[in-house]
Amino acid sequence: xxxxxxxxxxxxxxxxxxxxxxxxxxxxxxxxxxxxxxxxxxxxxxxxxxxxxxxxxxxxxxxxxxxxxxxxxxxxxxxxxxxxxxxxxxxxxxxxxxxxxxxxxxxxxxxxxxxxxxxxxxxxxxxxxxxxxxxxxxxxxxxxxxxxxxxxxxxxxxxxxxxxxxxxxxxxxxxxxxxxxxxxxxxxxxxxxxxxxxxxxxxxxxxxxxxxxxxxxxxxxxxxxxxxxxxxxxxxxxxxxxxxxxxxxxxxxxxxxxxxxxxxxxxxxxxxxxxxxxxxxxxxxxxxxxxxxxxxxxxxxxxxxxxxxxxxx
Numbered sequence: 001x002x003x004x005x006x007x008x009x010x011x012x013x014x015x016x017x018x019x020x021x022x023x024x025x026x027x028x029x030x031x032x033x034x035x036x037x038x039x040x041x042x043x044x045x046x047x048x049x050x051x052x053x054x055x056x057x058x059x060x061x062x063x064x065x066x067x068x069x070x071x072x073x074x075x076x077x078x079x080x081x082x083x084x085x086x087x088x089x090x091x092x093x094x095x096x097x098x099x100x101x102x103x104x105x106x107x108x109x110x111x112x113x114x115x116x117x118x119x120x121x122x123x124x125x126x127x128x129x130x131x132x133x134x135x136x137x138x139x140x141x142x143x144x145x146x147x148x149x150x151x152x153x154x155x156x157x158x159x160x161x162x163x164x165x166x167x168x169x170x171x172x173x174x175x176x177x178x179x180x181x182x183x184x185x186x187x188x189x190x191x192x193x194x195x196x197x198x199x200x201x202x203x204x205x206x207x208x209x210x211x212x213x214x215x216x217x218x219x220x221x222x223x224x225x226x227x228x229x230x231x232x233x234x235x236x237x238x239x240x241x242x243x244x245x246x247x248x249x250x251x252x253x254x255x256x257x258x259x260x261x262x263x264x265x266x267x268x269x270x271x272x273x274x275x276x277x278x279x280x281x282x283x284x285x286x287x288x289x290x291x292x293x294x295x296x297x298x299x300x301x302x303x304x305x306x307x308x309x310x311x312x313x
Contacts, residue, residue: 004209004254005282007294012209012284027218032125036095043100046290050103051075051110058098061119062142064134069120071098072150073109083114083312084152085188086140086172090163090286092193092219093124093132104162104289104301111305114312115152117143121168129225133233136168137175144182156312158186158245162288163211163257164219166192170244170264171233177243184245186311188304191252191285192261195225196237200259211256211285241267246274248307250300253281278303 004012027035053076060067085108089101098120109116121135140159147154161169166189173187196203207213220226225234232239237260249265251258258279265277280287280300288304291297 003282005294005296008284011293027214032094039095040100043289046292047103048292050106054106054109062138064131064138068135071118073105073116075109075113078113080151081153082151083156084143084150085114085116085158085160085308086143087116087118088121088136088161088165088168090165093164094219094222101289103291107301108305111302112308114308115150124222129223129228130230130233133168133171136172140172141182156185158188158312159184160188162190164193166190167234170236173244174239187245187247188308189247189249190288191250191255191257193257194237194260194264195235196260202259203256206256209254209284241273242271244268244273246311249275249277251279252283252285252287253279255285257285
């Protein structure tokens with residue numbers, strides 16, 4: 001695979017060799033909890049060296065139908081109050097949790113000097129659309145309303161997420177733009193899933209690595225947003241983006257989602273939203289939570305943290 005980061009290429013080769021010896025069953029044949037457990041185990045094994053000087057505290061925040069778990073990260077030496085990033089993990093709205101993204105959230109907190117509130121929103125298919133979106137919106141409102149308890153400055157609150165979490169962050173940013181009491185300062189969208197109306201070229205051309213067509217179809221089926229009366233909250237391709245908060249959008253060259261992420265950044269810019277788009281042409285989907293695979297992840301993480309720091313200074 002020409003042009004891919006050498007360390008990720010080696011990882012992919014190892015995984016493909018293992019799959020030839022013992023092919024994985026189709027996702028539909030595996031209970032979602034088993035898929036989640038396997039994903040958690042794999043990603044935790046690939047991210048063992050996160051900053052140690054970040055305090056983490058588990059708590060409960062408001063969700064769309066009761067409280068949901070969350071984790072507040074406080075970097076060493078941070079002042080009170082500080083900026084706050086409300087963060088939503090990736091995983092196609094079906095997998096991923098506080099543990100899969102723990103190292104990533106620690107790096108964002110340490111690099112930005114801001115607190116990070118990671119939200120463990122409800123997952124499909126047990127909780128189909130719009131449960132996760134309802135939780136994301138409710139948790140962000142809760143963060144504004146409890147900013148003092150969190151040590152956060154309500155004028156410096158951002159939303160962020162990767163992949164499906166980037167979809168949640170972008171959706172919340174649009175839902176809150178007319179709320180005078182809860183004005184988001186920034187949105188950090190890391191290889192976001194925009195769920196386009198029409199298949200993009202990168203979705204046509206790329207079947208993996210990491211994110212395959214079969215996985216995308218499975219996530220879409222589990223979420224069950226298509227045809228829902230409020231599907232626009234997840235299927236963001238035609239949503240009006242005017243007056244959205246400033247954005248930092250990241251895409252990866254070997255990611256089926258790269259075209260929709262790039263197009264979303266272009267739409268934000270065309271609507272007058274201050275937007276910076278960065279593409280890492282040699283990297284793959286999910287790279288932020290595979291920090292031990294390649295030194296390129298640390299460099300990209302530093303750039304995202306620097307953007308957050310500048311936005312919430």
